[in-house]
Amino acid sequence: GENVEQHPSTLSVQEGDSAVIKCTYSDSASNYFPWYKQELGKRPQLIIDIRSNVGEKKDQRIAVTLNKTAKHFSLHITETQPEDSAVYFCAASGGGGADGLTFGKGTHLIIQP
Amino acid sequence: GAVVSQHPSRVICKSGTSVKIECRSLDFQATTMFWYRQFPKKSLMLMATSNEGSKATYEQGVEKDKFLINHASLTLSTLTVTSAHPEDSSFYICSATSGRYEQYFGPGTRLTVT
Numbered sequence: 001g002e003n004v005e006q007h008p009s010t011l012s013v014q015e016g017d018s019a020v021i022k023c024t025y026s027d028s029a030s031n032y033f034p035w036y037k038q039e040l041g042k043r044p045q046l047i048i049d050i051r052s053n054v055g056e057k058k059d060q061r062i063a064v065t066l067n068k069t070a071k072h073f074s075l076h077i078t079e080t081q082p083e084d085s086a087v088y089f090c091a092a093s094g095g096g097g098a099d100g101l102t103f104g105k106g107t108h109l110i111i112q113p
Numbered sequence: 114g115a116v117v118s119q120h121p122s123r124v125i126c127k128s129g130t131s132v133k134i135e136c137r138s139l140d141f142q143a144t145t146m147f148w149y150r151q152f153p154k155k156s157l158m159l160m161a162t163s164n165e166g167s168k169a170t171y172e173q174g175v176e177k178d179k180f181l182i183n184h185a186s187l188t189l190s191t192l193t194v195t196s197a198h199p200e201d202s203s204f205y206i207c208s209a210t211s212g213r214y215e216q217y218f219g220p221g222t223r224l225t226v227t
């Protein structure tokens with residue numbers, strides 16, 4: 001089955017700086033890669049996703065890049081703000097609505113004021 | 114749009130009893146629903162995939178006789194934790210999809226077994 005590795009487990013950055021979280025996956029058949037933000041006791045919130053036919057996607061301060069050959073994808077957050085502090089999870093699936101998600105172990109992002 | 118609800122949000126039960134958790138898609142028809150479990154400070158782990166009208170597909174290591182899943186309609190899936198034990202205490206989250214890539218997550222159910 002799919003295996004998703006996520007690094008780092010904890011990331012502390014100064015407010016206004018950029019944050020980068022990296023994930024690798026093992027199954028070359030995976031074609032859907034979402035990123036979630038989760039606050040304590042709440043449901044995961046989709047912040048951005050990318051499909052395998054695209055190398056990069058951006059939404060305001062958030063961007064995701066995908067390297068299918070190397071089987072890795074990254075989340076980039078620019079101009080970080082205190083409200084960005086949370087746990088972030090990457091995930092992978094075969095997509096198409098039929099496959100469940102395999103999640104990375106999560107990154108605790110801490111924005112220092 | 115794309116709202117998923119779960120009930121109850123929190124439940125405390127005694128060891129040996131069973132607990133049922135409901136997951137509903139409120140404004141769309143969910144062809145597939147998924148059940149995940151999340152232990153404190155851990156990641157989400159897929160437990161099972163359920164399609165309306167058919168038997169659920171369980172992930173390796175998940176006991177199908179302990180975690181009973183029923184997906185009776187396109188808007189409702191239920192997870193019953195049978196003979197619950199303290200080690201089953203966890204955050205159970207469902208998600209639903211209408212056949213597209215994005216999954217819509219419910220708010221989760223915090224189960225505590227005493």
